[in-house]
Amino acid sequence: MRFSVIVPVFRVEKYIEECLDSIRRQSFEDFECIMVDDGSDDRCPEICDAFAARDTRFKVIHKANGGIVSARKAGAEAAEGDYIVCVDGDDFVDAALLQTLHGIIQEHSPDSVIYGANRYTDHAEGSFYSNVPVGYYSGEALETIFDTCLYDPAVKGINDGSILFYMWCKCVKRQHFVACQRVVDESITNGEDVVFTLRWKSETHCACFTDYCGYFYRSNEGSLERSFKRDCLDKLDFLTGEMRRICPEFDDKINVFYFYRALKFCLLAAQQLGYGGYLRFVREHFRKERMLIIKSAQLKRHTAASFVKYQLVRNRMWRILYLLANTWFAGKFG
Numbered sequence: 001m002r003f004s005v006i007v008p009v010f011r012v013e014k015y016i017e018e019c020l021d022s023i024r025r026q027s028f029e030d031f032e033c034i035m036v037d038d039g040s041d042d043r044c045p046e047i048c049d050a051f052a053a054r055d056t057r058f059k060v061i062h063k064a065n066g067g068i069v070s071a072r073k074a075g076a077e078a079a080e081g082d083y084i085v086c087v088d089g090d091d092f093v094d095a096a097l098l099q100t101l102h103g104i105i106q107e108h109s110p111d112s113v114i115y116g117a118n119r120y121t122d123h124a125e126g127s128f129y130s131n132v133p134v135g136y137y138s139g140e141a142l143e144t145i146f147d148t149c150l151y152d153p154a155v156k157g158i159n160d161g162s163i164l165f166y167m168w169c170k171c172v173k174r175q176h177f178v179a180c181q182r183v184v185d186e187s188i189t190n191g192e193d194v195v196f197t198l199r200w201k202s203e204t205h206c207a208c209f210t211d212y213c214g215y216f217y218r219s220n221e222g223s224l225e226r227s228f229k230r231d232c233l234d235k236l237d238f239l240t241g242e243m244r245r246i247c248p249e250f251d252d253k254i255n256v257f258y259f260y261r262a263l264k265f266c267l268l269a270a271q272q273l274g275y276g277g278y279l280r281f282v283r284e285h286f287r288k289e290r291m292l293i294i295k296s297a298q299l300k301r302h303t304a305a306s307f308v309k310y311q312l313v314r315n316r317m318w319r320i321l322y323l324l325a326n327t328w329f330a331g332k333f334g
Contacts, residue, residue, distance in 0.1 A: 001030055001031065001032060001080055001081045001082065002028070002030045002031060002081055002082050002083065002098075002102060002105075003028075003030065003031035003032070003081045003082070003083050003084070003085055003098055003101070003102075003171075004031070004032050004033075004034060004075075004079035004080060004081030004083070004084050004085070004174065005023055005031055005032070005033045005034065005084075005085045005086075005087055005098075006034050006036065006075035006076065006079065006084060006085070006086050006087070007019065007020070007023070007033060007035045007036065007075075007086075007087050007088070007089055008036050008038055008068050008071035008072055008075070008086075008088065008089060009035055009036060009037050009038060009040055009044045009045075009048060009071075009089040010037075010038040010039070010040045010044070010065065010068075010071070010089065011040050011041070011042055011044065012040075012044060012088075012089035012090040013040075013042040013043045013044050013047070014090075015089065015090040015091075015092075015218065016044050016047050016048070016089050016090075017047055018092050019087060019088075019089055019090065019091060019092045020033070020035070020047070020048075020051050020058070021092075022092035022093045022094075022095070022216075023087065023093060024051070024055060024057075024058070025095045026093075026095060026096075026097065026098045026099070027095055027096055027098075027099045028096075028098040028099035028101075028102050029057075030102075031057060031081065031098055032057050032058075032059060032079075032080060032081060033051075033058045033059070034059050034060075034061065034075045034078055034079060035048040035051065035052070035058060035059065035060045035061070036060075036061045036063065036071040036072070036074050036075045037060060037061065037062045037063065038063060038065050038066060038067070038068075038070070038071040039063060039064045039065030039066070040065075044089070045060075045062060048060040059078070061074050061075065061078060066186060067186055067187070067189065068189075068192060069181075069184050069185070069186045069188060069192050070186045072086065072167070072181055073181050073182065073184075073186070076177055076178045076181045077178065079174055079177075079178075080174075081174060082173065082174060083101070083105065083113075083171050083172060083173055083174060084171070084172055084173075084174050084177040084178075085097075085098070085101070085168075085171050086167040086168045086170070087168055087215075088168055088217075090218050091120075091168065091215065091216055091217050091218050092216050092218075093214055093215055093216065094213075094214040094215070094216070096214060097214035097215065100115075100210075100214055101113050101115070101171045101214075104208050104210060105171075108136045108206070108208050109206075110136065110206045110207050110208045111172070111173050111176055111203070111204045111206050111207060112170055112171060112172045112173065112176070112200070112204050112207045112208070113170070113171040113207070113208045113209075113210065114129075114130055114132070114163065114164065114169060114170055114171075114207060114208070114209050114210070115129065115169055115171070115210050115211075115212050115213065115214060115215065116128060116129025116130070116164075116210070116211055116212060116213035116214075116215070117129070117164075117166070117168070117169055117213055117214075117215040117216065117217045118213050118215065118216050118217065119219050120216045120217060120218050120219065121218070121219050125219070127213040128164070128213075129164065129169070129209075129210075129213060130162060130163045130164045130169075130209055131152055131155065131161075131162040131163075132145055132162055132163065132209040133209070134209055134210055134211050135208070135209060136206065136207075136208050137206065137207055137208075137209065138205060138206035138207075142204070142205070142206065142207060145162060145163065145209075146163075146201040148161060148162040148163075149161045149162060149163045149197060149198075149201060150194075150198075150250065150253045150254065150256065151253065151256050151257055151260060153299075153300070153301040153302045153303070154301075154303070155303075156303050156305060156306070159260045159302075159306065160260070161257075163197065165191075165193040165194050165196075165197050166193050166217075167193050167196060168215055168217070169215060170200070172200065172204075176200065176203040176204065179199070179203055180196050180199040180200045180203055181196065183195075183199050184196050184199075184242075185242055187238075188238070188242060189235065190232075190235050190239065191235070191236075191239040194239065194243060194257075195239070195242050195243060195246055198243055198246045198247040198250065199246050199247070201247075202247075228265070228268040228269055228271075228272045228273065230281065230285075232265045232268075233262065233265060233285045233286075233290065236258065236261050236262065236265070237290075240254050240257070240258050240293075243257070252298060255293055255294075255296050255298070256297045256298065256299060258293050258294065258297065259293075259294045259297040259299075259310060259313065262286070262290065262294060262313065263309060263310075263313055266282060266286075266313065266318075266321055266325075267321065267324070267325040267329050268325075269281045269282065270321060270322045270324075270325035270326060271325050271326060271329070271330070275322060278318075278322055279318060279322075282316075282321075283318075286313075286316065291314075291316075294313060295314055297310070309321075309324075312324070
C-alpha cells in the first residue's frame with residue numbers, strides 16, 4: 001500500500017464529512033484512511049463509523065481524548081502504507097493530491113515530499129508553501145535548507161523559517177514518521193509540528209519540495225495566527241524546552257526562534273488588548289528570564305527591518321512596538 005492518510009478527529013462535526021469525502025474521491029486509490037476519533041463528543045464518531053462501513057479503505061480508531069499528538073501517534077502506529085500523509089478533520093484536500101505525490105515518489109524515491117496549501121474560509125484565499133525552490137535535495141544541499149528551518153535570515157517580517165512546519169504539508173516515509181512522532185510530548189498544544197520537524201530533519205536524507213498546493217487549510221478565528229492567549233509565552237517556554245531536548249545542537253537557533261515568536265505575541269497583544277491591556281501584558285510577562293533568552297539571540301545576516309524590531313524588543317520599547325503593530329502589521333495575522 002502506498003499511502004496511509006491519518007485524520008485526527010475531535011469536535012469537527014461541521015466539516016468532517018467534507019474532509020473524508022475529499023479523501024474518498026482521490027484519483028489515486030492505493031491508500032488507507034485512518035480516522036482517529038479522539039474522544040469527540042459530537043456526531044464525529046458516528047460519521048467516521050459510517051465511512052468505515054461504506055468503504056473498506058477507511059478505518060476508525062476510537063480512543064479517549066488525549067489531544068492532537070496522541071491521536072497522530074495512534075494513527076501512525078496503526079498505519080501500513082509506505083508513506084504517511086496527515087489531514088486535519090476540519091480541512092480537505094484536492095482530488096489529485098495522492099496522485100501528484102505518487103508521481104513525485106515514483107520519479108525520485110525521497111524520504112519526504114513537502115508541498116503547499118491554500119488558506120480557505122468559504123473560498124480559497126491564496127496559496128502558500130515552503131520558501132525552498134522546487135526540486136530534489138540531498139546531502140549538503142538539504143542540510144543547508146534544514147539550517148534555515150527555524151528561521152530564514154532573508155525573510156522579512158515575522159520569520160517562521162524556510163520550511164512549513166505543518167504536519168499536513170509533509171508526506172513522510174512511514175518508518176521516519178513513526179520515529180519522529182513518538183518523541184513528541186503529548187502535552188504540547190501549540191507548536192507540536194515544530195518539535196516533529198526538528199526530529200524529522202534528522203531522519204530525512206533526501207526530500208522533494210514542490211509548489212503544488214493540494215491541501216486546503218481552513219482558517220478559523222481561534223487559531224494561533226488570529227487570536228491572542230495570555231498564556232502564550234508560558235506555552236512558548238515549554239515548547240522551546242522541548243525543542244532543545246529534541247535538537248540540542250540547535251540551541252542558538254532556538255533562541256532566535258524564541259525572539260520571533262515572542263515578537264509575534266507582543267504584536268498580537270497590541271492589536272487585541274488595547275493600549276492599557278497591552279502594556280500590562282508585556283510588563284508582566286516579558287520577565288528577566290525571557291529577556292535573557294531574547295538578548296542571547298544572534299540575528300546574523302537578517303534583514304535590517306528584523307534587526308530594528310529586535311532592538312525594540314530587547315530594549316523594551318513597548319510604545320513604539322504598539323504603534324508598529326497597529327500600523328505596519330495591522331491585519332497581517334489573519
